[in-house]
Amino acid sequence: MARTMAEKVWEEHVVRRAEGEPDLLYIDLHLVHEVTSPQAFEGLRLAGRPVRRPDLTIATEDHNVPTENILLPIADPVSRTQIETLRKNASDFGVRLHPMGDIDQGIVHVVGPQLGLTQPGMTIVCGDSHTSTHGAFGALAFGIGTSQVEHVLATQTLPMTPFxxxxxxxxxxxxxxxxxxxxxxxxxxxxxxxxxxxxxxxxxxxxxxxxxxxxxxxxxxxxxxxxxxxxxxxxDETTFDYIKGRxxxxxxxxxxxxxxxxxxxxxxxxxxxxxxxxxxxxxLSPFVTWGTNPGQGVPLDAAVPAPEDFADPNERAAAEKALAYMGLEAGTPMRDVRIDTVFLGSCTNGRIEDLRAAAEIIKGRKVAEGVRMLVVPGSMRVKEQAAQEGLAEVFTAAGAEWREAGCSMCLGMNPDQLKPGERSASTSNRNFEGRQGKGGRTHLVSPLVAAATAVRGTLSSPADL
Amino acid sequence: MEKFTVHTGRAVPLRYSNVDTDQIIPAVYLKRVSRSGFEDGLFAAWRANDPDFVLNRPEYAGGTVLIAGPDFGTGSSREHAVWALQDYGFKAVLASRFADIFRGNSLKGGLLTVILPQEVIERLWAAVEADPATEVTVDLVAREVRAPGVTEPFELDDYTRWRLMEGLDDIGLTLRHTDEIAAFEERRKPWLPVTQ
Structure with a gap:
């Protein structure tokens, strides 16, 4: 019978199949970071269980890490404890860890592909919803919760019902x-x-x-x-060329x-x-979000929609609530929306090509007066490569801040946050209320729109420059 | 894990759609390494900034069944969202649609998420808002939700239902199949990467 790619990869990983039970799937690679793993390791400890396959597990520090002064102790004691807990867990359970300062440290979804650990046909999991990133290689990759992190650490499998x-x-x-x-x-x-x-x-x-x-x-x-x-x-060949030699x-x-x-x-x-x-x-044309969920987006050429534009009562109520939170008036052209902060980075758009694309726009130009631009490479390798290519210099000459690798302002677990009422153009993935800092307002954009917006101070595309 | 069979309690109507995990518990509360005390982070921004937010209203204090709008739990994989709801006292969440990862996490951890037609959610909202003392029963044994004027069946696969009713943890169940896991490992492709 003809099968889809997802079905083929699934079938290849079934350890056990029994009537009336979920399939037990083997997991080829488990990526671990500091936020969703401490309770899982604690669970193993309490039950006296080892990590079944430390050789299929890799950890990095990304969500919490500061992007400045990374060789100093982390100022926030709670963040510091979480990082220290990961280090102790990795050491106690024999898991390879790339800590801050290490050349292979970075956002977990940037590090895996960069090391060549992400390959087609694999099952890949991580206690992070953006694990879906690795599917770009033809892997079946998905985010899991902490109970499942513990399950994979203990058994290298997951009981799953087919998608x-x-x-x-x-x-x-x-x-x-x-x-x-x-x-x-x-x-x-x-x-x-x-x-x-x-x-x-x-x-x-x-x-x-x-x-x-x-x-x-x-x-x-x-x-x-x-x-x-x-x-x-x-x-395809694009995939194979990327992996070869890593x-x-x-x-x-x-x-x-x-x-x-x-x-x-x-x-x-x-x-x-x-x-x-x-x-x-x-x-398609450059797309931006206006609301507080990623589905609330329009082309940059369009205007902020009105709640009445939505037939569904739930969507209408959501639009009303989103406009109030975002401080936007229906009918305002998206291009007139003034921005305080531009964030270039994250597991969505923090790779070398993203930095190159933005640098090309910003080269020889200046970040607009009153706008802060934060450039956070997805990994230390990306940072190093960007420095070698002269991109770091392009950003700093334009007046942007050039930082160390991490998740940073995508979710504001570290000091990189918006202040209440501040508005960002962000290359990240979520525009939820308060996501980038309490009271912060987020517009999701591409790296090209981010760069053009930094120069003009309002949501813009390179064609506007 | 605590067993779940039948739960009856007062309900809290949350008339928002797309309640994402950053609203359920903001990232700043995820820095802890313990497994308890997450109730302070539950809907922290709304509780702090909106005096009319449903959890700030005394008539809904002590509610154990959350009735939410569609697409509840979108966003991150943080199981802390489930822990925050449980630590606050919720035993069940009713909605017409849930995000996949949140739903998976909830059913792993013993928080029963029940999918009901939006029309039934609307009727439950109306009943609870008319009388906040209204009790809602979530019956996993009969796979049914009951409230005054509402008797509605819901679907949940037999395996998950059995696991919740017995309070069984998945790891213990999987470890009974260690031989099959070891046999599978013998068959894996030789080129697959290792991290060490």
Whole structure:
């Protein structure tokens, strides 16, 4: 029977299948960070259980870490305790850890692909919803809660009931200035934050095929914002080229065998998806959010919508509440919205290509008066590469702040936060109330829009410069 | 894990859709390494800033069943969201749609999330708002929600229901199959990466 890629990868990982029970799935790679793991390790300790496969587990410090003065002790004692707890747990249970200051430290979803640990056909989990990022390689990758983190540490498996499958096909060609971030924001606006609930999304079509590996990661990263736990893209030459030569990539005869297998994972031509969505890339333009969930987005050319524009009473009430929180008036052109802070970074858009794209716009220009721009590389390797390419200099010369690697202002667990009422253009993934700091207001944007906005001080695209 | 069979308690109507995990518990409360005391973070921003927020209203004090709008629990994978609801005293959440990861976490941890048609949620909201002393029964044994004027069945797979009713933890159940896990490990592709 014809099968989708998600179904093939699932089937390859079934350890045990019994009538009336969830499938027991084997997990090939478990990524760990400081926030969602302490109670899981404590659970193991209380039960006297070891980590079954420390050699399939890797930890990094990302959510809490400051992005300045990283060699000093962390000022916030609660954050410091959480980092110290991860270090003790990694050491007690034999888990490889990349701590602050280490060249392989960074956001967990940037580090995995960078090390070549993320490969097609794998099952990958992490106590973080943006684990969907790794699906860009054709892996089945999804976020889990702390109980499941403990379960994977103890057994290297998870009991799971199968997902449904959804194909999101993006035909055509993106116009200049339109990025993969705009694709995914448009997908979420189309299907809603609950549209993908219960599904694994497979992104396909000409516009997806022509994306770089890093741009594909941006798309899969935000699958969760459409409600889907996982998003996948079929592996192809772009995927293989990206993986080849990385520290944990297969070599020699293993490489050939791996590539042959990876090619077999693509969805069969006659595979049937439970749901299908089609978009035309030619019709897309830079996209921005106006509200407090990622589905509340419009093209930058549009105006802030009015609650009356929504037929569904729940959506109308949500729009009313969002506009009040965001301090926006219906009918205001999005381009007139003034910004205080620009955040370039996160597991969505904190990779080298994102920094290059933004640097190209900002080069020779200045961050507008009264605007703060924060550039936070996704990992220390990204930071190092950006420095070598002269990007760091471009940002600092423009008046932006050049920081160390981490999750930073995406969720404001470290000191990088918005003040109450401040408004950001952010390349991150969530515009929830208070996400970037108590009372902070977030507009989600692409790196290109972020850079242009930093220069003009209002939401802008490079074409406006 | 505490067993769940039948729970009856007063309800709290939360008339918001898309309640994300950053609202259920803001990130600043996730820094703890312990497993208890997360009730102070529950809906922290709304409780602090909005005197009319439903949990600030004395008539809803002591409620144990949360009745929420669609797409409850969207956002992050933080199980702290489940812990915050449980530590505050909630035993069950009723909504027409839940985010996947939140739902999975809740059913792992013994917080019963029940999917009901939005029309039934609306009737329950109306009943509870008319009389905050209204009691709602969430019956896992019969897979049914009952309140004055409402008797509504709900779906939950047999396996999850059994696990919740017995209060069983997944790890213990999986460890009974260690031989099968070891046998699977023998079959894994040789090129798959290791971290050490």
């Amino acid at each position: 449904k499958t959804m194909a999101v096909t993006v035909n055509g060609t993106l116009k200049p200035g339109v990025t993969s971030k705009d694709i995914i924001l448009a997908v979420i606006a189309k299907i809603g934050t609950g549209g993908g609930q219960g599904y694994v999304i497979e992104y396909r079509g000409e516009a997806i095929r022509s994306l770089s590996m890093e741009a594909r990661m941006t798309v899969c990263n935000m699958s969760i914002e459409a409600g889907a736990r996982a998003g996948m893209i079929a592996p 520290p944990h990539a297969p070599t020699g005869a293993d490489w050939d065998a791996a590539v042959a297998h990876w090619k077999s994972l693509r969805s069969d031509p006659d595979a049937v998806f439970d749901a299908e969505v089609v978009l035309d890339a030619d019709e």
